[in-house]
Structure formats: structure tokens, C-alpha cells
Amino acid sequence: MSTRSSLRLEKVTPATIDAALDLRVHLHQERNVSPVVRSLAEAYAYGEAAWPRLIFDGDELVGFLMAFLDLQWDAQKDPADRRSGLWRLNIAAEGQGKGYGRFAVEAVRDELRRRGASRLYVTWAPGDEGPGAFYERLGFRTTGETSGDQVVGVLDT
16 A cells, blocks of 8 residues: 655656656546556647646556646637646556555645746546546536536636
């Protein structure tokens, strides 16, 4: 059993890139979250607005997260609407149910709070096999908005 002190975030480096790219969620979850390789390509394209991190428990890679920082949400509705939140969360299939997802959300919340954000946004695929129940247990509430076919949730930081 891991302890909170053994959990940490690290940047993706040349030493960890292969392990990051090999990270796999449960097979039935693959349709709900993009693979790490896509997230890293988006992180490259979005530059400073992307905050990708690996989740380690001791020396073991157990997950990947990527936050988005101060992105313009919907320029047509409100050009001043800028948001930050959790863009991706991939927890290794064998590591699920051990608190790694909760740790990841809390780490993003703490980082956003440190940066002065008052809300953490996330989107998820709707349905019984989507992660909605997980996010709702952590206190996210739906906003009534959608982003593409995804539900938008928000948590006060």
C-alpha cells in the first residue's frame, strides 16, 4: 500500500519518455481518454498552456496527467472566459483504485491554486463507463456546458 509521501509528480524527461508512452489504462477506458502520446504531442503544440506530469509511487510510474493553464474557453461566447483545469488523466490499469487519481486531481488543484486560479475545470465522457462518478465523488459539479461530446465539470479550488 502506498503512502501519500511516496506519491509525487515529475516532468517527462528523456529518461522517462518510454515508460510514459507505454502507460495503458483499462481496455474499456481507452475510448474515454487519449493515449499519453497524443497528450504529449498536444503539450508540445500548446507550449506553456500545457502542464504534463508523470505520477510516481516510489520508483513506479502509475499515471500521467496534463493540466491546461489559462486557456481561452469559448471566444464566441465570451472572449474573456479563460480557464484552467485537468486536461488528461491516465492511471495505469493495474494502479486503479489505489488513490492515484485522487492524488492527481489534488495536485492539479494545488498547482492551480498556487497560480491564483479559483476553479479547476475538467471534461469527461458521459455514460456509465465514463469517469463522471469519480469526478463527482471528488466534488466536481457539472456546469451544464459541453465541450464537443464531453460533460464539463468544475471544482472550486
